[in-house]
Amino acid sequence: MSLNLQEKILQAASELFYSQGIRATGVDAIVKAASTTKMSLYKYFSSKDDLVIAFLRKRDEDFRVWFVDQVNGKADTPKAKLLAIFDVIGEWMAVPEFRGCAFINAAAEFPLEGNPVHQVSAEFYDHFRNYIADLAEQYGSKSPKNLALQLSLLIEGAIVSEQMKRHSGSAEQAKQAALVLIEGSLSDMPDTSLLTDNSEEEQ
Amino acid sequence: MSLNLQEKILQAASELFYSQGIRATGVDAIVKAASTTKMSLYKYFSSKDDLVIAFLRKRDEDFRVWFVDQVNGKADTPKAKLLAIFDVIGEWMAVPEFRGCAFINAAAEFPLEGNPVHQVSAEFYDHFRNYIADLAEQYGSKSPKNLALQLSLLIEGAIVSEQMKRHSGSAEQAKQAALVLIEGSLSDMPDTSLLTDNSEEEQ
DNA sequence: ATTAAAGTATACCGATCGGTATAGTTACAA
DNA sequence: TTGTAACTATACCGATCGGTATACTTTAAT
Missing domain, CATH: 1.10.10.60 (Homeodomain-like)
Structure with a gap:
Protein backbone atom coordinates (compact mmCIF):
# COMPACT_ATOMS: atom_id res chain seq x y z
CA MET A 1 0.00 0.00 0.00
CA SER A 46 22.51 5.01 -10.97
CA SER A 47 21.25 5.63 -14.50
CA LYS A 48 18.20 5.37 -16.67
CA ASP A 49 19.48 2.02 -17.92
CA ASP A 50 19.57 0.87 -14.33
CA LEU A 51 15.98 1.89 -13.89
CA VAL A 52 14.98 0.10 -17.07
CA ILE A 53 16.59 -3.11 -15.87
CA ALA A 54 14.86 -2.77 -12.50
CA PHE A 55 11.55 -2.27 -14.29
CA LEU A 56 12.00 -5.43 -16.33
CA ARG A 57 13.18 -7.57 -13.43
CA LYS A 58 10.26 -6.56 -11.25
CA ARG A 59 7.84 -7.05 -14.09
CA ASP A 60 9.27 -10.50 -14.73
CA GLU A 61 8.68 -11.55 -11.16
CA ASP A 62 5.32 -9.85 -10.69
CA PHE A 63 3.86 -11.00 -13.95
CA ARG A 64 4.81 -14.64 -13.51
CA VAL A 65 3.50 -14.79 -9.97
CA TRP A 66 0.25 -13.18 -11.05
CA PHE A 67 0.00 -15.41 -14.08
CA VAL A 68 0.51 -18.70 -12.28
CA ASP A 69 -2.03 -17.59 -9.69
CA GLN A 70 -4.56 -16.84 -12.36
CA VAL A 71 -4.05 -20.18 -14.07
CA ASN A 72 -4.27 -22.11 -10.82
CA GLY A 73 -7.46 -20.30 -10.00
CA LYS A 74 -9.04 -21.46 -13.25
CA ALA A 75 -7.96 -25.07 -13.57
CA ASP A 76 -6.76 -28.08 -11.64
CA THR A 77 -5.40 -30.66 -14.05
CA PRO A 78 -2.27 -30.06 -16.12
CA LYS A 79 -4.22 -30.19 -19.35
CA ALA A 80 -6.82 -27.76 -18.10
CA LYS A 81 -4.04 -25.47 -16.91
CA LEU A 82 -2.36 -25.53 -20.28
CA LEU A 83 -5.63 -24.46 -21.82
CA ALA A 84 -6.43 -21.97 -19.08
CA ILE A 85 -3.21 -20.14 -19.98
CA PHE A 86 -4.94 -18.91 -23.08
CA ASP A 87 -7.94 -17.70 -21.14
CA VAL A 88 -5.72 -15.72 -18.83
CA ILE A 89 -3.87 -14.26 -21.79
CA GLY A 90 -7.20 -13.41 -23.37
CA GLU A 91 -8.39 -11.56 -20.30
CA TRP A 92 -5.10 -9.75 -19.93
CA MET A 93 -5.36 -8.59 -23.53
CA ALA A 94 -8.82 -7.23 -22.97
CA VAL A 95 -7.81 -4.61 -20.43
CA PRO A 96 -7.57 -1.18 -22.07
CA GLU A 97 -4.06 -0.57 -20.77
CA PHE A 98 -2.77 -3.55 -22.74
CA ARG A 99 0.19 -2.53 -24.91
CA GLY A 100 1.59 -5.95 -25.73
CA CYS A 101 4.34 -7.75 -23.90
CA ALA A 102 6.78 -5.47 -22.11
CA PHE A 103 9.65 -7.83 -22.83
CA ILE A 104 8.96 -8.23 -26.51
CA ASN A 105 8.65 -4.47 -26.73
CA ALA A 106 11.88 -3.93 -24.84
CA ALA A 107 13.71 -6.41 -27.03
CA ALA A 108 12.36 -4.58 -30.06
CA GLU A 109 13.56 -1.24 -28.73
CA PHE A 110 17.00 -2.65 -27.95
CA PRO A 111 17.54 -5.06 -30.80
CA LEU A 112 21.13 -6.11 -30.19
CA GLU A 113 21.41 -9.46 -28.43
CA GLY A 114 24.28 -8.31 -26.25
CA ASN A 115 22.30 -5.43 -24.78
CA PRO A 116 21.43 -5.99 -21.10
CA VAL A 117 17.85 -4.89 -21.67
CA HIS A 118 17.55 -7.42 -24.44
CA GLN A 119 19.04 -10.14 -22.28
CA VAL A 120 16.75 -9.58 -19.32
CA SER A 121 13.81 -9.70 -21.69
CA ALA A 122 15.03 -12.99 -23.12
CA GLU A 123 15.29 -14.45 -19.63
CA PHE A 124 11.62 -13.84 -19.03
CA TYR A 125 10.60 -16.12 -21.85
CA ASP A 126 13.02 -18.74 -20.66
CA HIS A 127 11.24 -18.74 -17.31
CA PHE A 128 7.86 -18.68 -18.95
CA ARG A 129 8.65 -21.59 -21.23
CA ASN A 130 9.97 -23.62 -18.35
CA TYR A 131 6.67 -23.13 -16.59
CA ILE A 132 4.78 -24.40 -19.61
CA ALA A 133 7.19 -27.28 -20.05
CA ASP A 134 6.56 -28.36 -16.46
CA LEU A 135 2.83 -28.43 -17.09
CA ALA A 136 3.38 -30.30 -20.34
CA GLU A 137 5.41 -32.92 -18.54
CA GLN A 138 2.81 -33.37 -15.81
CA TYR A 139 0.23 -33.68 -18.53
CA GLY A 140 2.12 -36.56 -20.12
CA SER A 141 3.25 -34.99 -23.34
CA LYS A 142 5.54 -37.21 -25.33
CA SER A 143 7.92 -34.27 -25.81
CA PRO A 144 7.15 -31.61 -23.21
CA LYS A 145 9.80 -29.17 -24.33
CA ASN A 146 8.60 -29.27 -27.92
CA LEU A 147 5.01 -28.82 -26.88
CA ALA A 148 6.00 -25.99 -24.55
CA LEU A 149 7.85 -24.21 -27.33
CA GLN A 150 4.96 -24.63 -29.71
CA LEU A 151 2.45 -23.32 -27.18
CA SER A 152 4.69 -20.40 -26.33
CA LEU A 153 4.87 -19.53 -30.03
CA LEU A 154 1.08 -19.38 -30.08
CA ILE A 155 1.04 -17.22 -26.98
CA GLU A 156 3.69 -14.79 -28.18
CA GLY A 157 2.04 -14.65 -31.58
CA ALA A 158 -1.32 -13.92 -30.01
CA ILE A 159 0.17 -11.14 -27.93
CA VAL A 160 1.85 -9.32 -30.80
CA SER A 161 -1.17 -9.91 -33.00
CA GLU A 162 -3.43 -8.34 -30.43
CA GLN A 163 -0.99 -5.51 -29.94
CA MET A 164 -1.14 -4.70 -33.62
CA LYS A 165 -4.88 -4.99 -33.94
CA ARG A 166 -7.08 -5.12 -30.89
CA HIS A 167 -9.97 -7.53 -30.49
CA SER A 168 -9.21 -9.76 -33.42
CA GLY A 169 -9.74 -12.95 -31.47
CA SER A 170 -6.12 -14.00 -31.27
CA ALA A 171 -6.44 -15.62 -27.86
CA GLU A 172 -9.42 -17.73 -28.84
CA GLN A 173 -7.76 -18.93 -32.04
CA ALA A 174 -4.56 -19.62 -30.18
CA LYS A 175 -6.51 -21.70 -27.67
CA GLN A 176 -8.18 -23.74 -30.39
CA ALA A 177 -4.82 -24.39 -32.00
CA ALA A 178 -3.34 -25.23 -28.61
CA LEU A 179 -6.04 -27.79 -27.97
CA VAL A 180 -5.15 -29.61 -31.16
CA LEU A 181 -1.44 -29.55 -30.35
CA ILE A 182 -1.93 -30.61 -26.75
CA GLU A 183 -4.11 -33.59 -27.60
CA GLY A 184 -1.85 -34.54 -30.46
CA SER A 185 1.11 -34.55 -28.11
CA LEU A 186 -0.20 -37.28 -25.80
CA SER A 187 2.06 -40.32 -25.76
CA ASP A 188 -0.68 -42.87 -26.33
CA MET A 189 -2.44 -41.20 -29.18
CA PRO A 190 -3.17 -43.42 -32.19
CA ASP A 191 -1.50 -42.83 -35.55
CA THR A 192 0.12 -39.49 -34.80
CA SER A 193 3.58 -40.75 -35.67
CA LEU A 194 3.61 -38.77 -38.90
CA LEU A 195 2.19 -35.64 -37.34
CA THR A 196 4.71 -34.99 -34.60
CA ASP A 197 8.41 -35.55 -34.52
CA ASN A 198 11.03 -35.34 -31.83
CA SER A 199 13.98 -34.96 -34.21
CA GLU A 200 15.05 -31.90 -36.22
CA GLU A 201 15.03 -33.19 -39.77
CA GLU A 202 15.29 -30.85 -42.74
CA GLN A 203 12.36 -30.68 -45.10
CA MET B 1 21.27 -0.73 -59.41
CA SER B 46 9.00 16.41 -45.07
CA SER B 47 9.89 14.97 -41.66
CA LYS B 48 11.47 12.00 -39.97
CA ASP B 49 8.00 10.56 -39.47
CA ASP B 50 7.48 10.81 -43.19
CA LEU B 51 10.68 8.87 -43.76
CA VAL B 52 9.63 6.23 -41.25
CA ILE B 53 6.32 5.73 -43.02
CA ALA B 54 8.10 5.48 -46.37
CA PHE B 55 10.44 2.90 -44.90
CA LEU B 56 7.57 0.75 -43.67
CA ARG B 57 5.53 1.03 -46.85
CA LYS B 58 8.44 0.02 -49.03
CA ARG B 59 9.36 -2.80 -46.68
CA ASP B 60 5.79 -4.04 -46.76
CA GLU B 61 5.78 -4.24 -50.53
CA ASP B 62 9.32 -5.57 -50.94
CA PHE B 63 9.04 -8.18 -48.25
CA ARG B 64 5.77 -9.61 -49.44
CA VAL B 65 6.91 -9.81 -53.04
CA TRP B 66 10.13 -11.49 -51.99
CA PHE B 67 8.30 -13.81 -49.65
CA VAL B 68 5.72 -15.03 -52.14
CA ASP B 69 8.51 -15.59 -54.65
CA GLN B 70 10.44 -17.67 -52.18
CA VAL B 71 7.43 -19.78 -51.30
CA ASN B 72 6.50 -20.34 -54.93
CA GLY B 73 10.04 -21.40 -55.64
CA LYS B 74 9.84 -24.09 -53.00
CA ALA B 75 6.41 -25.61 -53.44
CA ASP B 76 3.59 -26.11 -55.91
CA THR B 77 0.51 -27.30 -54.06
CA PRO B 78 -1.34 -25.12 -51.57
CA LYS B 79 -0.51 -27.45 -48.70
CA ALA B 80 3.15 -27.56 -49.62
CA LYS B 81 3.16 -23.78 -49.87
CA LEU B 82 1.63 -23.39 -46.45
CA LEU B 83 4.42 -25.52 -45.07
CA ALA B 84 7.10 -23.89 -47.19
CA ILE B 85 6.24 -20.59 -45.53
CA PHE B 86 7.93 -21.88 -42.41
CA ASP B 87 11.05 -22.88 -44.32
CA VAL B 88 11.32 -19.41 -45.81
CA ILE B 89 10.84 -17.87 -42.39
CA GLY B 90 13.49 -20.21 -41.04
CA GLU B 91 16.01 -19.18 -43.68
CA TRP B 92 15.21 -15.53 -43.22
CA MET B 93 15.84 -15.87 -39.49
CA ALA B 94 19.20 -17.47 -40.09
CA VAL B 95 20.77 -14.46 -41.77
CA PRO B 96 22.97 -12.57 -39.32
CA GLU B 97 21.27 -9.25 -40.02
CA PHE B 98 17.98 -10.63 -38.71
CA ARG B 99 16.54 -8.35 -36.05
CA GLY B 100 12.98 -9.62 -35.94
CA CYS B 101 10.02 -8.24 -37.83
CA ALA B 102 10.32 -4.57 -38.72
CA PHE B 103 6.60 -4.08 -38.27
CA ILE B 104 6.35 -5.76 -34.90
CA ASN B 105 9.31 -3.69 -33.79
CA ALA B 106 7.80 -0.50 -35.13
CA ALA B 107 4.50 -1.21 -33.42
CA ALA B 108 6.41 -1.81 -30.20
CA GLU B 109 8.24 1.49 -30.53
CA PHE B 110 5.02 3.36 -31.25
CA PRO B 111 2.52 1.56 -29.05
CA LEU B 112 -0.54 3.72 -29.50
CA GLU B 113 -3.02 2.29 -31.97
CA GLY B 114 -3.81 5.67 -33.48
CA ASN B 115 -0.20 6.34 -34.39
CA PRO B 116 0.38 6.25 -38.18
CA VAL B 117 3.50 4.14 -37.74
CA HIS B 118 1.50 1.64 -35.74
CA GLN B 119 -1.26 1.60 -38.32
CA VAL B 120 1.01 0.96 -41.28
CA SER B 121 2.59 -1.88 -39.35
CA ALA B 122 -0.82 -3.36 -38.66
CA GLU B 123 -1.69 -3.23 -42.36
CA PHE B 124 1.26 -5.44 -43.18
CA TYR B 125 -0.10 -8.31 -41.14
CA ASP B 126 -3.50 -7.83 -42.67
CA HIS B 127 -1.95 -8.35 -46.10
CA PHE B 128 0.14 -11.22 -44.87
CA ARG B 129 -2.79 -13.00 -43.32
CA ASN B 130 -4.86 -12.57 -46.43
CA TYR B 131 -2.12 -14.28 -48.38
CA ILE B 132 -2.17 -17.22 -46.01
CA ALA B 133 -5.95 -17.33 -46.03
CA ASP B 134 -5.93 -17.59 -49.83
CA LEU B 135 -3.59 -20.56 -49.65
CA ALA B 136 -5.70 -22.12 -46.93
CA GLU B 137 -8.80 -21.79 -49.06
CA GLN B 138 -7.13 -23.33 -52.11
CA TYR B 139 -5.96 -26.12 -49.85
CA GLY B 140 -9.51 -26.87 -48.84
CA SER B 141 -9.46 -25.86 -45.21
CA LYS B 142 -12.82 -26.03 -43.54
CA SER B 143 -12.28 -22.55 -42.12
CA PRO B 144 -9.49 -20.83 -44.05
CA LYS B 145 -9.56 -17.62 -42.07
CA ASN B 146 -9.24 -19.45 -38.78
CA LEU B 147 -6.41 -21.58 -40.07
CA ALA B 148 -4.70 -18.52 -41.50
CA LEU B 149 -4.91 -16.71 -38.20
CA GLN B 150 -3.58 -19.72 -36.32
CA LEU B 151 -0.67 -20.15 -38.71
CA SER B 152 0.13 -16.45 -38.56
CA LEU B 153 0.23 -16.68 -34.78
CA LEU B 154 2.83 -19.42 -35.10
CA ILE B 155 4.81 -17.33 -37.57
CA GLU B 156 4.74 -14.16 -35.51
CA GLY B 157 5.55 -16.14 -32.41
CA ALA B 158 8.49 -17.80 -34.11
CA ILE B 159 9.81 -14.44 -35.26
CA VAL B 160 9.72 -12.78 -31.86
CA SER B 161 11.02 -15.92 -30.21
CA GLU B 162 13.97 -16.00 -32.57
CA GLN B 163 14.53 -12.30 -32.05
CA MET B 164 14.82 -12.81 -28.33
CA LYS B 165 17.03 -15.86 -28.49
CA ARG B 166 18.70 -16.83 -31.72
CA HIS B 167 18.87 -20.38 -33.04
CA SER B 168 16.38 -21.92 -30.68
CA GLY B 169 14.59 -23.82 -33.42
CA SER B 170 11.44 -21.72 -33.46
CA ALA B 171 10.83 -22.13 -37.17
CA GLU B 172 11.11 -25.92 -37.08
CA GLN B 173 8.77 -26.20 -34.12
CA ALA B 174 6.37 -23.78 -35.72
CA LYS B 175 6.38 -25.92 -38.85
CA GLN B 176 5.65 -29.08 -36.94
CA ALA B 177 2.77 -27.40 -35.16
CA ALA B 178 1.56 -25.98 -38.46
CA LEU B 179 1.50 -29.43 -40.02
CA VAL B 180 -0.79 -30.68 -37.29
CA LEU B 181 -3.10 -27.70 -37.64
CA ILE B 182 -3.16 -27.83 -41.42
CA GLU B 183 -4.03 -31.51 -41.59
CA GLY B 184 -6.56 -31.12 -38.83
CA SER B 185 -8.25 -28.36 -40.75
CA LEU B 186 -9.15 -30.44 -43.81
CA SER B 187 -12.88 -30.69 -44.34
CA ASP B 188 -12.96 -34.41 -44.97
CA MET B 189 -10.67 -35.60 -42.22
CA PRO B 190 -11.94 -38.58 -40.21
CA ASP B 191 -12.74 -38.27 -36.51
CA THR B 192 -11.27 -34.83 -36.00
CA SER B 193 -14.53 -33.42 -34.73
CA LEU B 194 -13.20 -33.26 -31.21
CA LEU B 195 -9.88 -31.82 -32.22
CA THR B 196 -10.96 -28.78 -34.21
CA ASP B 197 -13.91 -26.54 -33.83
CA ASN B 198 -15.31 -23.74 -35.89
CA SER B 199 -17.28 -22.14 -33.06
CA GLU B 200 -15.99 -20.07 -30.17
CA GLU B 201 -17.15 -21.96 -27.12
CA GLU B 202 -15.85 -21.13 -23.68
CA GLN B 203 -13.88 -23.77 -21.83
C1' DA C 1 18.80 20.82 21.02
C1' DT C 2 22.01 18.61 17.76
C1' DT C 3 22.94 15.94 14.17
C1' DA C 4 22.49 13.18 10.29
C1' DA C 5 19.87 11.43 6.79
C1' DA C 6 16.21 11.86 3.29
C1' DG C 7 14.24 14.52 0.18
C1' DT C 8 13.31 19.02 -2.46
C1' DA C 9 14.32 22.94 -5.49
C1' DT C 10 16.59 24.77 -9.08
C1' DA C 11 19.96 25.84 -12.00
C1' DC C 12 23.11 24.02 -14.78
C1' DC C 13 26.15 20.80 -17.94
C1' DG C 14 27.44 19.04 -22.73
C1' DA C 15 25.28 16.38 -26.17
C1' DT C 16 21.92 15.35 -29.17
C1' DC C 17 17.31 15.79 -31.01
C1' DG C 18 14.43 17.19 -35.38
C1' DG C 19 14.45 20.85 -38.41
C1' DT C 20 15.84 25.35 -40.95
C1' DA C 21 18.44 29.43 -43.05
C1' DT C 22 21.87 30.95 -46.02
C1' DA C 23 25.33 30.58 -49.23
C1' DG C 24 28.07 28.06 -52.35
C1' DT C 25 28.77 24.17 -55.94
C1' DT C 26 28.05 21.30 -59.60
C1' DA C 27 25.90 19.87 -63.87
C1' DC C 28 23.26 20.36 -67.63
C1' DA C 29 19.88 22.43 -70.92
C1' DA C 30 18.52 26.53 -73.74
C1' DT D 1 26.76 31.78 -71.69
C1' DT D 2 23.33 32.24 -68.98
C1' DG D 3 19.98 30.29 -66.17
C1' DT D 4 18.11 26.82 -63.39
C1' DA D 5 17.67 22.90 -60.77
C1' DA D 6 20.04 19.44 -57.80
C1' DC D 7 22.97 19.05 -54.36
C1' DT D 8 26.49 20.33 -50.73
C1' DA D 9 28.42 22.82 -46.72
C1' DT D 10 27.85 24.75 -42.57
C1' DA D 11 26.06 27.21 -39.13
C1' DC D 12 22.32 27.69 -36.52
C1' DC D 13 17.54 27.18 -33.98
C1' DG D 14 14.86 25.85 -29.65
C1' DA D 15 13.89 21.75 -27.25
C1' DT D 16 14.98 17.89 -24.98
C1' DC D 17 18.17 14.29 -23.66
C1' DG D 18 20.64 11.93 -19.44
C1' DG D 19 23.03 13.45 -15.59
C1' DT D 20 25.18 16.62 -11.87
C1' DA D 21 26.22 20.61 -8.45
C1' DT D 22 24.75 23.33 -4.84
C1' DA D 23 21.86 24.78 -1.40
C1' DC D 24 17.76 24.32 1.27
C1' DT D 25 14.09 21.93 4.01
C1' DT D 26 11.99 18.26 6.37
C1' DT D 27 12.05 14.31 9.52
C1' DA D 28 13.39 11.58 13.16
C1' DA D 29 16.71 9.48 16.33
C1' DT D 30 20.08 10.56 19.81
Missing part, protein backbone atom coordinates in the same frame (compact mmCIF):
# COMPACT_ATOMS: atom_id res chain seq x y z
CA SER A 2 2.38 2.70 1.19
CA LEU A 3 5.32 2.82 -1.15
CA ASN A 4 8.66 4.21 -0.23
CA LEU A 5 10.21 6.66 -2.61
CA GLN A 6 12.26 4.11 -4.48
CA GLU A 7 9.21 1.96 -5.15
CA LYS A 8 7.20 5.00 -6.10
CA ILE A 9 9.78 6.00 -8.68
CA LEU A 10 9.99 2.48 -10.04
CA GLN A 11 6.23 2.24 -10.33
CA ALA A 12 5.91 5.55 -12.12
CA ALA A 13 8.72 4.60 -14.46
CA SER A 14 7.18 1.19 -15.10
CA GLU A 15 3.84 2.60 -16.12
CA LEU A 16 5.45 5.08 -18.48
CA PHE A 17 7.89 2.59 -19.95
CA TYR A 18 5.11 0.14 -20.66
CA SER A 19 2.51 2.56 -21.94
CA GLN A 20 4.73 4.90 -23.96
CA GLY A 21 7.84 2.89 -24.65
CA ILE A 22 11.22 3.04 -22.97
CA ARG A 23 13.09 5.35 -25.32
CA ALA A 24 10.06 7.61 -25.54
CA THR A 25 10.06 8.11 -21.78
CA GLY A 26 12.46 10.72 -20.44
CA VAL A 27 13.66 10.89 -16.87
CA ASP A 28 11.98 14.26 -16.47
CA ALA A 29 8.64 12.65 -17.21
CA ILE A 30 9.32 9.89 -14.70
CA VAL A 31 10.31 12.40 -12.04
CA LYS A 32 7.19 14.41 -12.62
CA ALA A 33 4.95 11.32 -12.55
CA ALA A 34 6.52 10.23 -9.28
CA SER A 35 6.24 13.73 -7.82
CA THR A 36 9.90 13.87 -6.95
CA THR A 37 13.16 15.20 -8.34
CA LYS A 38 15.99 13.94 -10.44
CA MET A 39 18.32 14.01 -7.45
CA SER A 40 16.20 11.43 -5.67
CA LEU A 41 15.84 9.28 -8.73
CA TYR A 42 19.58 9.17 -9.22
CA LYS A 43 20.05 8.36 -5.57
CA TYR A 44 18.24 5.06 -6.01
CA PHE A 45 19.09 4.31 -9.62
CA SER B 2 21.92 2.98 -59.61
CA LEU B 3 19.84 4.68 -57.01
CA ASN B 4 18.79 8.26 -57.16
CA LEU B 5 19.33 10.34 -54.07
CA GLN B 6 15.86 9.83 -52.69
CA GLU B 7 16.18 6.06 -52.92
CA LYS B 8 19.65 6.21 -51.46
CA ILE B 9 18.41 8.11 -48.44
CA LEU B 10 15.49 5.75 -48.00
CA GLN B 11 17.76 2.73 -48.20
CA ALA B 12 20.23 4.10 -45.68
CA ALA B 13 17.40 5.01 -43.35
CA SER B 14 15.81 1.60 -43.75
CA GLU B 15 18.95 -0.26 -42.79
CA LEU B 16 19.46 1.90 -39.73
CA PHE B 17 15.83 1.79 -38.67
CA TYR B 18 15.77 -1.97 -38.91
CA SER B 19 19.13 -2.71 -37.36
CA GLN B 20 19.17 -0.10 -34.58
CA GLY B 21 15.54 0.79 -34.08
CA ILE B 22 13.62 3.81 -35.27
CA ARG B 23 13.84 6.05 -32.23
CA ALA B 24 17.49 5.14 -31.79
CA THR B 25 18.29 6.40 -35.29
CA GLY B 26 18.79 10.13 -35.66
CA VAL B 27 18.52 12.00 -38.91
CA ASP B 28 22.18 12.94 -38.64
CA ALA B 29 23.12 9.27 -38.71
CA ILE B 30 20.91 8.69 -41.73
CA VAL B 31 22.42 11.64 -43.56
CA LYS B 32 25.92 10.41 -42.84
CA ALA B 33 25.10 6.85 -43.94
CA ALA B 34 23.62 8.15 -47.18
CA SER B 35 26.59 10.50 -47.74
CA THR B 36 24.37 13.49 -48.12
CA THR B 37 23.06 16.40 -46.09
CA LYS B 38 20.01 17.21 -44.05
CA MET B 39 18.90 19.71 -46.64
CA SER B 40 18.57 16.99 -49.25
CA LEU B 41 16.83 14.63 -46.87
CA TYR B 42 14.24 17.25 -46.03
CA LYS B 43 13.77 18.00 -49.68
CA TYR B 44 12.45 14.50 -50.30
CA PHE B 45 10.91 13.75 -46.93
